[in-house]
Amino acid sequence: MGQKINPISYRLQINKKWKSLWYKPKADFKDSLIQDIKIRELVNTKVGEQASIEKIIIKRNARDVKIEIHSSRPGILIGRQGQGIKDLKKFLINKLAMPGQKSKLDIDVMEIKNPDSVAQLVAQNIGYQLTKRIYYKRAVKHAMTKVMQSGVTGVKIQISGRLGGAEISRSEKYIDGPVPTSTLRANIDFAIYHSQTTYGTVGIKVWIYKK
Secondary structure: OOOOOOOOOOOOOOEEOOOOOOOOOOHHHHHHHHHHHHHHHHHHHHEEEEEEHEEEEEEEEOOOOOEEEEEHHHHHHHHHHHHHHHHHHHHHHHHHOOOOOOOEEEEEEEEOOOHHHHHHHHHHHHHHHHOOOOOHHHHHHHHHHHHHHOOOOOEEEEEEEOOOOOOOOOEEEEEEEOOOOOOOOEEEEEEEEEEEOOOEEEEEEEEOOOO
């Protein structure tokens, strides 16, 4: 079971938390959920690649929305004298059709101190290297070396697609150290990333075991 299911959802309420932290009545739940999805899509489209965003946590009360962006490059998000945050806030308000609403939108940026131990950023980095035509084995092994040097216990990376331009797609796994996916109390970070290469889409999955 632990090898099939998403490790994050498998451990919710044990050692993982939801990325949307709010409660809404049944009548308002759908609209708030759709807005959460749009917020994440818009932020990732506008600044996700440049700012190396790991996750976006959204908190709500009766009217206000608070967005917490976890990034390894907060300076790009914040901008000079906070102009980047102001521009992003204005962009979101316009795209979400919120100008006439009384609800307040706040954005906080949280810095990631050790990006090499974060599965989402590791997967993004591998995907970025593949788009630059770096050989997949080199990209994966370099990423695994940096992950293990960051102080984690184990890492597993799976890469799928037309690897190296092969005619038939396949999957390859690389493991260094223990990754106990079936142990609920194990703190496992997980991410999926899709990289658009010249040979088609390559899927990247990263599991990182931290003690």
